[in-house]
Amino acid sequence: MREVQYREAVAEAMREEMLRDESVFLMGEEVAEYNGAYKASKGLLDEFGPRRVIDTPIAELGFSAIGVGAAMNGLRPIVEFMTWNFAILAADQIINHAAKMLQMSGGQYNVPIVFRGPNGTAGQLAATHSQSFESMYASIPGLKVVTPFTPYEAKGLLKAAIRDNDPVLVMESEKMYGDKGLIPDGEYLVPIGKANIRRTGTDCTIVSFGKILKTVHAAADALAAEGIEVEVIDLVTIRPLDLDTIVESIKKTNRLVIVEESFPVASISSEIAYRVQRHAFDYLDAPIRRLCQSDTPFAFATSLIDAALPQTGDIVQAVKDVAYVA
Amino acid sequence: MPIRTDFSATVEHISILDEHGVLDEQLAKDTLTDEQVLELFQYMCKCRALDETAFKLQRSGRMGTYPQNKGQEAAAIGSAFAAKRGVDWLVPCYRENAALWMHGLPMHYVLLHWMGDERGNQIPQGVNITPLCIPIGTQMLHATGISWAMKLRGIPGVAITYFGDGATSEGDFHEAMNFASVQQTPTIFFCQNNEWAISVPRERQMWSSTVAQKAIAYGMPCVRVDGNDLFAVYKASRDAIERARAGGGPSFIEAVTYRLADHTTADDARRYRDPVEVEAWVGKDPIIRLRKYLVSKGLWDDAKQAELDEAGKAMVSEVVRAAEGIAKPAVSDIFDYTYATIPPELEVQRRTMRTHSLGQSPEQVGLAGR
Numbered sequence: 001m002r003e004v005q006y007r008e009a010v011a012e013a014m015r016e017e018m019l020r021d022e023s024v025f026l027m028g029e030e031v032a033e034y035n036g037a038y039k040a041s042k043g044l045l046d047e048f049g050p051r052r053v054i055d056t057p058i059a060e061l062g063f064s065a066i067g068v069g070a071a072m073n074g075l076r077p078i079v080e081f082m083t084w085n086f087a088i089l090a091a092d093q094i095i096n097h098a099a100k101m102l103q104m105s106g107g108q109y110n111v112p113i114v115f116r117g118p119n120g121t122a123g124q125l126a127a128t129h130s131q132s133f134e135s136m137y138a139s140i141p142g143l144k145v146v147t148p149f150t151p152y153e154a155k156g157l158l159k160a161a162i163r164d165n166d167p168v169l170v171m172e173s174e175k176m177y178g179d180k181g182l183i184p185d186g187e188y189l190v191p192i193g194k195a196n197i198r199r200t201g202t203d204c205t206i207v208s209f210g211k212i213l214k215t216v217h218a219a220a221d222a223l224a225a226e227g228i229e230v231e232v233i234d235l236v237t238i239r240p241l242d243l244d245t246i247v248e249s250i251k252k253t254n255r256l257v258i259v260e261e262s263f264p265v266a267s268i269s270s271e272i273a274y275r276v277q278r279h280a281f282d283y284l285d286a287p288i289r290r291l292c293q294s295d296t297p298f299a300f301a302t303s304l305i306d307a308a309l310p311q312t313g314d315i316v317q318a319v320k321d322v323a324y325v326a
Numbered sequence: 327m328p329i330r331t332d333f334s335a336t337v338e339h340i341s342i343l344d345e346h347g348v349l350d351e352q353l354a355k356d357t358l359t360d361e362q363v364l365e366l367f368q369y370m371c372k373c374r375a376l377d378e379t380a381f382k383l384q385r386s387g388r389m390g391t392y393p394q395n396k397g398q399e400a401a402a403i404g405s406a407f408a409a410k411r412g413v414d415w416l417v418p419c420y421r422e423n424a425a426l427w428m429h430g431l432p433m434h435y436v437l438l439h440w441m442g443d444e445r446g447n448q449i450p451q452g453v454n455i456t457p458l459c460i461p462i463g464t465q466m467l468h469a470t471g472i473s474w475a476m477k478l479r480g481i482p483g484v485a486i487t488y489f490g491d492g493a494t495s496e497g498d499f500h501e502a503m504n505f506a507s508v509q510q511t512p513t514i515f516f517c518q519n520n521e522w523a524i525s526v527p528r529e530r531q532m533w534s535s536t537v538a539q540k541a542i543a544y545g546m547p548c549v550r551v552d553g554n555d556l557f558a559v560y561k562a563s564r565d566a567i568e569r570a571r572a573g574g575g576p577s578f579i580e581a582v583t584y585r586l587a588d589h590t591t592a593d594d595a596r597r598y599r600d601p602v603e604v605e606a607w608v609g610k611d612p613i614i615r616l617r618k619y620l621v622s623k624g625l626w627d628d629a630k631q632a633e634l635d636e637a638g639k640a641m642v643s644e645v646v647r648a649a650e651g652i653a654k655p656a657v658s659d660i661f662d663y664t665y666a667t668i669p670p671e672l673e674v675q676r677r678t679m680r681t682h683s684l685g686q687s688p689e690q691v692g693l694a695g696r
Contacts, residue, residue, distance in 0.1 A: 025478070051478060057508060062467055062501025069471020072456065073415070074479060097464060103663040105457045106448030110666040141664050141672075165666035193669060240669035243691070279688045 001184055007177040009151035010040040010116075013158035014078060016187065018048055021076065024162055025052040027063055028080030028117075037082045038118065038177045064090035064115065068097050071113040076162060081117030084171065085129045090115075091136075098167040099142030114161045116170035119147075120211060120261050121309065123175070127297035132262035134209070137169050138239040139266070144192055145238040147171040147210045151181035153236055156190030164192060171238075173211045195242035197249070201229035204255040204319045207246055207272055209235040212261040212310065219315035230319055238268055246272065247280045254285040255322040259310055264292035286322040291315060335542045339550040339582075342557035345610045347618025349557070357561050360625055366407060366556060367616050367626070368634055370399040373424040374613060375638040376645060380437060383646065384591040392440045397554070397586030399424050400612030401518050404559025405486060405579070408567050415454040415476075415485040417469035419462070421518060421585075422488045431455050433641075434648035441649060444663070454483070463489060463496035466515065470506045473513040473570075484512040484570040486563070491537055492523025499540075503578070507544040512570035514563065515541070515578045518553060520585040525598040541578035553581030554612035584610070 004012070018024045025048075030037050032045040032055040045053040056063040060081060067077035081087040087094070098111045121130040138145045144166055148154040154172070161168035198213070199220055208216045213234055220230045231249050235242065250256055256276060258269040269290035276288060291310035299308045320326070342353045358366070377396055383389040395402065398421060406416060406425035416422075416429045423436050430453040439446030439458055447457035456472070459465035469487030476483045493499055494517065506513045519537050521528050534540060541548035547569065551558040559581055566577035584607035588595045595604075620626035661668065661676035668676065671691075678690045 023479075054509075057501070057504055059501040059504065061497060062505055065464065065467030065498065065502075066471035066474060066505055069417075069468035069473075070475040070478075071471075072468065073472040073475035075475045092461070092464065093467070096461060097468070101457070102666065104444060104447055105663075106444040106446075106659075107663040108447075108449050109456070112666075144665075144669075240671045243671070279691055 001182040003180050003182055004151050005177065006151045006154050006172070006179045006181070007038055007040045007042070009155035009181075009183060010158060010172065011042050011044065013155040013162070014041065015044060015047065017159055017162040018044070018052060023074060024076045024078065025054065026078045026080065027054040027056050027067060029056060029058055029082050031055060031080050036080065038174060040172075040177060041080065060086050060089040061093060064093040065097065067113050068093055068101065068111055071111045072101065072109045076112045078114045078116065078162060081115065083129060083174070084117055084119040084133045085131055087115065087117065087133075094137065094143070094167070094169070095140050099140050102166075103142065110165050111167050112165045113167050114158070114170060115167070116158065117172060118174045118177075119171035120173055121293070121298055121305070122173060124300060124302060124305065126300045130298035132171070132210070134171055134238045135262055135267045135271075138268065142167065143239065144168045145171065146192060146236065147238060148236065149176070149210060149213050149234055151179065152183050153190050153196075155183055156188050157192065157236070160189045160192050163189075168192065171210065175211055190236070193237045193240045193242060195245040196234045196236050197231060197245065198234050199230065199232040201231040202253055203228045204230045204257060204323050205233060205246070205249040205253045206230050206257045206259060206315070206319070207233045207235065208259040209238065209268070210261055212259055215310060215312055216259050216315060218312045219319070222312060222316050223319055228319060228323060228325065235268070241272070241275070243275055243279065246276060250276060250280045251283050254283055256284065256288045257315065257318045257322060258288065258290040259315055260290065260292050261309065262292055264290070264295050267292060286324065289318045289322050291318055335539070337536050337538045337542075337548060337550055339552075340558045340562055341552040341555055342561065343555045343615060343619055345554070345615050347615045347622060349619055353561070354557050357557050357564075360623070362407075363556070363616070363620065364625060366403050367613075367620060369424065369428065370403055370556075370613050370616065371634055372638045372641055373399050373403070373427065375635075376433065376642050377423070379642045379646065380440065381587070381591065383437070384440075388650070389437070389440050390442045391590050391592050393420055393590040394587035395421050395423050397607065397611060398422070398518055398520060398583050400556040400616070401553040401559055401581040401583050403428060404556045405516050405563040405581075408560055408563035409484070409486055412452055412454065413483045414567070415456070415469065415472050415483060417456045417465050417472060417485055417487040418458060419465060419489050419493070420458045420460060421490065421520075425488065426455055429453065429455055432648070433645045437645065437649035438652065443652070443655065444659075445652065445655065463493035463498040465489070466493070466502040467498050467505075470502045470511055470513050473506075474509055474511040477509075477511055482571055484514060484567050486514040486516050486567070488516050488518060490523065491517060491519040491521065491528050492526070492531060494537055494540055495531055503541065503544045503546060503576075506576040507546050510573070510575035513576040514566045514570060515576065516563070517578070517580045518583055519580050520583050522585055522589070522595070522599070524589045524593060525595075536580060538578060538580035546576055546578050548578040548580070550580045550582060553583030554610050554615065556612065556616055586611070
């Protein structure tokens, strides 16, 4: 094992897959000359040249669609967005074309493409640059959505995504590119569709994903200090959802708190709450709780940012509530 | 410092066969042989016959909606004839049926599509065509990507993408044109300027006097042609394809034509178009002028036309029978084409034939009793 930064893990994944498969290439804004807005494509232009590492015009819709076309004709594009917030412009191509081409062509044209980039809040980026898009895209049949939390998943999941024959959306975070973690020396893949139990416990299950898991872990530590052991499940893949792992955990803990860094309405937490009450109702000893960011455009001022996001104390309290601990 | 001109441009307009069927022999040189013109003329007539039949099918409740191609056959045929089957790609919108058939798509597929069956877009292996694309303008970007992929893979093919004048107002159009020229992709942007975006005339869609001049801003070779003139369309298409195949990058062709019918069967163009205008364009019909030309050359006569009309009828019946005779799709088709590899949760839905809105039981999901 060796320690790498998240951004290095992303670059390694792309590099290894580009070495392995000639049809893989990277395109996006500032990915070549500049090595990526967050340096997640460092060294790739030097190694693979401008034919396979392509700086595109500033046109998210355009280069996403051109990626779709290239994927229909034998290539495996990796499309980097400077942020998923800019990719709203590309939503037509992701939702209406990448996700539906296989169905619209009666199974003739699959679209093996990866869309990746940072997602969610990242400090004082203000309302238009602070949104999470997992729930929006995970509601679209034909897409797969993954949110790697550590460098280990950032590399292994991205490699799996590049080899996948369907469109895969990879949600990273500006706040995680500098995170360090251990990864194996040799090649490995992290399968799409499998949740990860990050901490075992018997008193309550917390389901979460992405950057806010840092807050969840802090809450789990605080609870452990009070003798409450929570089981923390990182979804890792948002669609297809690994319901088995969640239900198995609830059978043990009988309690569920969902923590999600996104707006609450029609969210991933709503979906999980539905599925759990449908498939594990008899195992629940308390109503499911969920914590999301505030149901408002995201704040700009630092003090308001903290207020708009679930904090450690909020999670501790929610767990105590469902565990009926005073 | 004096004021100087940094850039100026003109747009050429090519016309070879006029509306009276008179050919400009000089310009027609090295375009189409007599045999080719005869073949393509018959193709155009058959396509017109099928188009009229499709309209009737819709009116009699045997088809959902249908956009007639009437009047635009020369634009479709002249351009597609210049492309190589099995090598070049056609990336259509929805008003160039004749081009698709010419490029190898079985004729009943398009009817099947408009009857509301995805299998109409289940393009056979080896036929380089993408599904009909109804959202306006999105396909031009796919064509750019498809042709770019060929360039990157070293395949000597080009992609021709079809769209109307209305689509050039979309951002997609400009992003495709920009990318294609920056990357010098082998893409032919073929605009069928039929003067109307449903009920909005061209002069209320754009302030530019031609559509073609939009290409100039992207440094792309562009030309206007009489879109009802088979020779002119073929010549411009062939030149653009040859240039693209030789590494010369993308081109833009504006085929000036006219939608003789309604936008679709859900439209009634009499409400917003001047009948005098429509009548003038009826006189420029691409089939009528080609027939006049062939008759004047002694290559065609009434007897041959009668024979062709009979053959056309038989072909149309056969095509309609093929489209209507197809067995209903299996219910599992709902799930089979969502992912290349079906994920477990969808496999459960497929097995139980129930969607999440209907809700599987824990037993069906395999979670109960564990």
